[in-house]
Amino acid sequence: MFFTLTESKFNKSFFWIWIFIIQSSPTYAQIEQSHRFEVNLENQESSYEITPSQYGLFLHRHLITASNGVIDLVRVDTAFNVVWQGGISIDKGLIPLGKRAEKEFVYFVLRDNAAKNFEIYQVNQLDGTFRNYTIKSFIRFNPTEVQITKDAVLIGGYFNRVPVVLYYSLVTLQSKVLAGLLNEEGELTQIKAYEDGSFQLLISANNFEKQKTLWIKNYSADGSLIDNYALKPDEKKSLIFGRSIKTINNMQIVAGAYGNRYGEYSRGLFIATIDPHGMQQLRYYNYGDLKNFFSYMKAKRNTRIKERIERRKIKGKKIKFNYRFLVQEVVQHNDQYLLLGEAFFPQYTSINRSSYGGFFSPYSLPSTAMVRGDQIFDGYRYTHAVIIGFDKDGKLLWDNSFEINDIKSYTLEQFVRLEIKEDKVILLYLFENEIRTKIIQGDKVLEGKSADPIRTLHENDEVVKQKRQLGKLDYWYDEYFYAYGVQDIVNFTNLNAPKRKVFYINKISYR
Numbered sequence: 001m002f003f004t005l006t007e008s009k010f011n012k013s014f015f016w017i018w019i020f021i022i023q024s025s026p027t028y029a030q031i032e033q034s035h036r037f038e039v040n041l042e043n044q045e046s047s048y049e050i051t052p053s054q055y056g057l058f059l060h061r062h063l064i065t066a067s068n069g070v071i072d073l074v075r076v077d078t079a080f081n082v083v084w085q086g087g088i089s090i091d092k093g094l095i096p097l098g099k100r101a102e103k104e105f106v107y108f109v110l111r112d113n114a115a116k117n118f119e120i121y122q123v124n125q126l127d128g129t130f131r132n133y134t135i136k137s138f139i140r141f142n143p144t145e146v147q148i149t150k151d152a153v154l155i156g157g158y159f160n161r162v163p164v165v166l167y168y169s170l171v172t173l174q175s176k177v178l179a180g181l182l183n184e185e186g187e188l189t190q191i192k193a194y195e196d197g198s199f200q201l202l203i204s205a206n207n208f209e210k211q212k213t214l215w216i217k218n219y220s221a222d223g224s225l226i227d228n229y230a231l232k233p234d235e236k237k238s239l240i241f242g243r244s245i246k247t248i249n250n251m252q253i254v255a256g257a258y259g260n261r262y263g264e265y266s267r268g269l270f271i272a273t274i275d276p277h278g279m280q281q282l283r284y285y286n287y288g289d290l291k292n293f294f295s296y297m298k299a300k301r302n303t304r305i306k307e308r309i310e311r312r313k314i315k316g317k318k319i320k321f322n323y324r325f326l327v328q329e330v331v332q333h334n335d336q337y338l339l340l341g342e343a344f345f346p347q348y349t350s351i352n353r354s355s356y357g358g359f360f361s362p363y364s365l366p367s368t369a370m371v372r373g374d375q376i377f378d379g380y381r382y383t384h385a386v387i388i389g390f391d392k393d394g395k396l397l398w399d400n401s402f403e404i405n406d407i408k409s410y411t412l413e414q415f416v417r418l419e420i421k422e423d424k425v426i427l428l429y430l431f432e433n434e435i436r437t438k439i440i441q442g443d444k445v446l447e448g449k450s451a452d453p454i455r456t457l458h459e460n461d462e463v464v465k466q467k468r469q470l471g472k473l474d475y476w477y478d479e480y481f482y483a484y485g486v487q488d489i490v491n492f493t494n495l496n497a498p499k500r501k502v503f504y505i506n507k508i509s510y511r
Contacts, residue, residue: 032510035079036455037076037505039502041503048060048074051106052474053125055077055125057482058106059073068092071088071121073128078480086128095110096108098145100146100148106123107146116140120168122170133168138177143155147193149197149199150196151170154193179225181203181217186206187203187204189203189242190243197221198218202244204240211235215229216229216254231272233282238261242254253330253392254274255271255272255330267320269325269341273392273393286321288312292443295401295403335392338420339387340385340387342382342404344381344412347408348378380410380411381405382407385401385416387427404429417475424441430473433453434451434452454487454506456487461491471485472484476507
């Protein structure tokens with residue numbers, strides 16, 4: 001049964017369609033912020049999350065009232081015109097888990113802890129009508145990821161430390177736990193859906209020799225297991241993390257980070273090519289062998305490290321650099337493949353135990369906290385992004401890097417995005433109301449790190465800097481990106497006007 005979203009009374013709080021005219025000196029690429037959308041927020045009012053689609057953007061937030069919960073929804077088109085807005089009343093105990101747009105629908109997946117079930121709300125992007133599905137889970141597990149295929153909803157997570165994926169068919173309305181799982185501890189690295197409805201799981205776990213590697217599990221559209229095999233690393237190496245992509249002639253590439261056999265840190269990048277018959281070829285690239293891996297450092301330190309690498313090579317010694325590194329995406333461009341990843345490290349601060357009267361309990365700390373001795377977890381500090389180009393056989397063609405050591409986050413997520421313009425690559429991310437960019441061509445730098453401020457709605461608007469204003473930048477459609485976040489703004493042409501708090505979205509492209 002379908003229901004229509006109710007009309008909202010808050011139209012006056014939306015300002016939309018703002019076109020900037022940007023004039024600047026010619027350069028290799030030029031940032032354009034063609035539209036801006038704002039929603040006025042009260043001081044304690046919840047902000048929005050965004051789900052992109054080919055039809056526009058979905059703004060949504062989970063609100064709790066005295067009697068129930070509400071999914072507050074606004075759909076804007078690609079020019080930021082409001083198409084429709086309203087709310088879906090839901091049970092107060094439901095917890096948002098994930099959201100994703102697929103074809104003409106946007107899906108919201110929520111968890112019912114009391115009944116260990118899941119609720120799916122399938123919203124039609126064109127008119128706002130929606131349908132509700134209930135997924136009965138066979139086991140109580142901790143869900144961490146949602147993916148949508150052509151005909152199914154996939155909910156991934158962990159039973160204790162064992163990866164689990166629940167498959168729910170939107171055709172038969174039946175659910176099942178995918179075969180090939182529930183065996184050993186591991187990490188669910190990737191759930192990748194394909195246009196024909198089939199999908200693939202990448203799981204980081206030990207092989208039969210107790211060596212950490214990546215298991216590849218392919219499934220048909222109905223959730224049947226097609227094949228299940230592991231990559232075969234060299235004896236003294238382990239494969240820690242990876243992403244996959246299908247190439248021509250049903251070939252497959254898995255690229256990621258490798259380490260030594262028993263270490264938790266990565267030593268470099270690997271590229272595995274797999275033919276349709278399952279034949280594998282793995283190539284390894286130590287961080288010390290990459291030309292620009294350390295270019296994010298200051299010049300003197302970069303020079304010292306390169307000299308140290310050369311000395312060790314002359315003496316025939318191994319090059320060992322330990323990094324925590326996540327490969328974020330692997331994409332094809334012309335006859336090359338590009339790998340984009342980010343390096344980071346966990347940061348800790350000292351605990352003042354005297355403030356706890358001599359007694360310390362970790363349960364008095366925020367839920368994001370992790371304790372290590374006398375220190376408390378204080379977020380992940382990102383150092384730099386790395387991009388490499390390689391051919392269909394996994395041979396390294398070039399590498400480059402992008403300094404991002406001003407970002408700290410309490411969750412591991414992708415910050416740097418890439419835009420490919422013919423033979424150039426633009427790397428960009430959002431930090432403190434500025435879009436930071438770098439333009440490269442292979443291992444060459446065409447334009448170094450630059451910053452463009454997020455443009456505001458009115459002339460003489462100025463953003464009031466807060467202690468923590470971490471906006472986000474993400475892919476949208478074609479060559480467009482969107483940047484969004486919350487800003488406190490004052491206008492210096494009207495000093496009597498109060499400071500306003502807004503949720504904003506800016507449409508961004510490079511020309």
